Amino acid sequence: MDILQVAKRANVSTATVSRVLNGFPGVREKTVARVRRAIAEMNYVPNPNARSLRVGRTRMFGLIVSDVNNPFFPELIDAFEALAAAEGIEVIFTHTNYDPRRLHNCIRRMIERSVDAIAVMTSEVEEDSLKEAINAGIPVVLMNQRAMAGKYPNVLVEYTTGFREALEHLLALGHRDIGFIAGPQSLNSARGRKDAFTAALRDHGLHVRSEWIAIGDMRVEGGRKAMDALLARNPRPTAIVASNDLMAVGALQAAHASRVRVPRDLSIIGFDDVPIASMVHPPLSTIRHPRREVAARAFECLWKIVQGREIAVDQPLHPHLVIRNSTAPPAGAKRR
Amino acid sequence: MDILQVAKRANVSTATVSRVLNGFPGVREKTVARVRRAIAEMNYVPNPNARSLRVGRTRMFGLIVSDVNNPFFPELIDAFEALAAAEGIEVIFTHTNYDPRRLHNCIRRMIERSVDAIAVMTSEVEEDSLKEAINAGIPVVLMNQRAMAGKYPNVLVEYTTGFREALEHLLALGHRDIGFIAGPQSLNSARGRKDAFTAALRDHGLHVRSEWIAIGDMRVEGGRKAMDALLARNPRPTAIVASNDLMAVGALQAAHASRVRVPRDLSIIGFDDVPIASMVHPPLSTIRHPRREVAARAFECLWKIVQGREIAVDQPLHPHLVIRNSTAPPAGAKRR
């Protein structure tokens, strides 16, 4: 079923078939039709390996994420894939399971498959791993790796905007005593979120009470424990912002277990807007992470690089607050 | 950076380098070492396209699912991928978004990429789409497509076992009045679940009260509406089994909204055991779908076919009940 068969059937050379296949100009109308018919009749599908071998590109992009099981990622993967499919690019994807050392393996695998470009959407990135891709001539785009801003194309998300909106919402409701559930400060992404939150707080002239900041593991369990710690404080915050939704869900559970009613006794705001956020009770107000847009930017960036076009300077994307039912005025307060 | 360079450096023929690369026997110890060194020094990575072109296999498997955003799938994908990676197989995956017609495109894409095998893990399958893969000589494995049992290798899940366990649990608690939230009966998978439930009910000598069966869309919203309908019945069931967790979560929300306490006033059991099941309040008792095992079976099956080995006859897998906190004795009853 190779191109030669088609060429014979259409009574032309393989070169001509190839030209038709790739839509090159300069083939007579009638010849094109003849070739097309032969292709259809023989149900011919070009061999991608032969093509890639010759052309040096595979039309495959790699996508590396931290964890498929984290509900944050499916939308991102979905968006990336949809765009890729539209351009005829196949995506192969792997995950590091949060282990930056595994990034190295992932990238190696992608190099071995000779993908045309790689998007790295993990919270943690070791630069050494990237170098290997660069050395192999494969362009890379990162997500929100401030530490490497400038060195690599990088889709940035301005967390502060989201926290500021959340804060303004809480302040408007009358809250003044606001706690925070942070992630492990050894993780870039968690540190970034905490810094953004404290920055937003400071912008509003509020100071950060360290006893109102608890640290969790970015998962439900950690949120539960962090909330237990915060509930034991005296005085206690009247509102809590969590640095991701999973921990906010844990916080909700802990509050429930301690018979603290949300939102009447305590307001909770999450971050990310993963699907569960709207499925818990009460539905969680949360800051929506623009991950579909992140995926889109990342893909476009790689696509441009691969085509040898200019890439624009990174303008950060902004998360926005989504108000649901986990926020209300503090007990005994009236709206101002 | 081709094999010729390595061969020159190691002072052998490309054939010998290839033999070393592929671990073929019959190369002198010393030569192997020399070649290995050359490979390492030159940081040589074989070109997969050239290899695939020659060998006729790509070491890529396709995985087609219904929906990445459905929390059911990530674990399945993860498990499939992990096994594949262990064998040096790359997975490319796509989703049909529940549209059986899109399966056709998905399979076409996979054929164009000339994957070595395809696993189809969607709820709905049109046979015509599969034929194209078979014609292209690509083996296919299905998940739970009873309609095509026998024609294609097929990983079956015996839903009845799970429902029977759920039922026995509810009966032991003292429930007799048990309702069911089904999915759209136009979908194979939803119909299969409903049939399995009614079969389990009948096995226990209970009859099916049609007014205690409601139909939802397999998502949270549909579960909510279905539950509202069931709550309006008189008499009302004391326990509800939903045909997936998302609808069970919706049911939980509806119960909550109607001030029906779960599990005190009403017991709810879900199906699948997706991550949210344990994150809602109360944590949902549910029937765990053995999807990691499904993925494993599917992969092994394809792997055997690709290697030309015998494949075993399908023994179905069994889901099992996971008891959490959404089930309790009916109001005013004591355990028997």
Add this chain to the structure above:
DNA sequence: GGAATTTGTGTAATCCTTTACAGCTCTTCA
């Protein structure tokens, strides 16, 4: 009418591995 283009198509080299086959050197054995 002949030179210069333009248009359309074919020839053959190339991309990089794998592998059938051949050939060489050394043992081993009768």
Add this chain to the structure above:
DNA sequence: TGAAGAGCTGTAAAGGATTACACAAATTCC
């Protein structure tokens, strides 16, 4: 000692597409 066999390694032909280059025919231009 000569033949047979074992153990290594090299030669060269695939495998299926793309593409630089060449060439023939048709058109345009002086």
